[in-house]
C-alpha cells in the first residue's frame with residue numbers, strides 16, 4: 001500500500017499571504033504523513049493512519065474557515081464557488097474516514113492519492129484566484145484578516 005510520491009509545496013503555489021502559505025505547507029505535510037502511514041500495513045500503521053487522518057480533518061476545517069473568512073473580508077466575488085469546493089472536499093474526506101473506520105475495504109492508497117491530488121490542484125489553481133484578486137486590487141491583507 002502507498003507509494004513514495006510525496007508532494008512538495010512550491011513557491012509557485014504561493015498566494016502571497018505568508019500565514020496562508022504556511023497553512024498550505026502544513027496541509028501538504030499532514031497528507032504526506034498519511035501517505036507514509038499507508039505504506040505500513042501493520043496494526044500500528046493502521047492506528048497511526050487513524051490518528052493522522054483525524055488531525056488532517058481538523059486542520060482542513062481550520063484552514064478552510066480561515067480562507068473563507070479572508071475571502072469574506074476582502075470581498076472576493078468567487079467566495080460562494082470556492083466554498084462549494086471546500087464543502088465537497090470535506091464531505092469526501094469524512095466519507096473516506098467513515099468507510100475506513102467501519103472497516104470497509106477502502107484502499108487507503110487510493111484515498112490518500114485523491115487527497116494529495118485534490119489539495120495540490122486546489123492550491124495551485126483555485127486558491128490562486130483570490131491571490132490574484134488581492135494583487136490586482138492592491139488589497140492589503142492584515143494579520144487579523146487571516
Ligand SMILES: [Fe+2]
Pocket residue numbers: 067082086122126127
Ligand atoms: Fe481553498
